[in-house]
Amino acid sequence: MARARFAREDADYRRQSLIDAAATCLAKNGVAGTSVRAICKEAGVSAGLLTHYFEGIGDLVTATYRDLGERVGKAIEQAVAAAGDDPRARLEAYVTANFHSPVLDPELLATWLAFWSLVKTDPAIAAVHGEIYAEFRHGVEALLRKCWDDEAAEDEVRLSAIAISALVDGLWLELCLDKRSFSAAEASGLAHRWLDSLLERHPARTSSRA
Numbered sequence: 001m002a003r004a005r006f007a008r009e010d011a012d013y014r015r016q017s018l019i020d021a022a023a024t025c026l027a028k029n030g031v032a033g034t035s036v037r038a039i040c041k042e043a044g045v046s047a048g049l050l051t052h053y054f055e056g057i058g059d060l061v062t063a064t065y066r067d068l069g070e071r072v073g074k075a076i077e078q079a080v081a082a083a084g085d086d087p088r089a090r091l092e093a094y095v096t097a098n099f100h101s102p103v104l105d106p107e108l109l110a111t112w113l114a115f116w117s118l119v120k121t122d123p124a125i126a127a128v129h130g131e132i133y134a135e136f137r138h139g140v141e142a143l144l145r146k147c148w149d150d151e152a153a154e155d156e157v158r159l160s161a162i163a164i165s166a167l168v169d170g171l172w173l174e175l176c177l178d179k180r181s182f183s184a185a186e187a188s189g190l191a192h193r194w195l196d197s198l199l200e201r202h203p204a205r206t207s208s209r210a
Contacts, residue, residue: 015053017043022064026114027107034061034114062124065115068108069132075103076139087146092195094143096188098168099175104184109176137161147199160198167194 021043025034036057040047054060079097083089097103118125140161148157171187 018050018053018060019064019067022060023068023111027110031114031117062128065125065128072103073135087143091143091147092192094139095164095168095191098172099184099187104172104175106176137165140164
């Protein structure tokens with residue numbers, strides 16, 4: 001059983017190394033410059049290994065997008081857990097975690113751009129894209145419901161979560177493109193003020209941030 005466990009761990013490591021190599025190639029070369037040969041060279045393995053773990057390069061790129069989304073999701077979850085039990089503090093942590101490492105990483109921007117360029121042409125990538133953004137919005141919706149009283153309509157919660165997602169995306173993108181225009185702290189401050197205005201629409205269930 002120990003040998004089987006080690007074999008499984010080795011397989012997991014090799015699979016992850018291909019995912020990491022694909023992300024690197026997408027960042028360096030874009031979609032057009034990402035090939036089986038380029039990925040395997042980056043990973044230091046033979047081309048046959050890629051087709052052993054994935055159905056093809058399309059399957060690998062899809063897995064890479066999902067992996068990146070999961071890593072971002074885990075980082076945000078950790079920030080929320082560190083914020084304590086207050087719903088308002090947890091919502092702020094959920095939003096502002098996007099403006100700090102590891103979520104804020106200018107080097108990842110090229111990788112994200114490569115994935116986004118495929119959303120309209122690759123159904124598998126489009127499906128993963130939908131999953132990633134739906135998960136983020138649903139997380140915001142859940143935290144909003146804990147902040148607002150029961151009078152908040154479902155449509156208002158849903159549309160507010162979409163607006164928060166758009167705010168986060170815009171500030172994150174601008175920070176990745178050029179940090180000289182404003183700082184991560186200023187982005188967090190903007191988010192806090194926007195949340196102040198949003199949450200004032202309904203009485204809070206708990207005391208708000210001091």
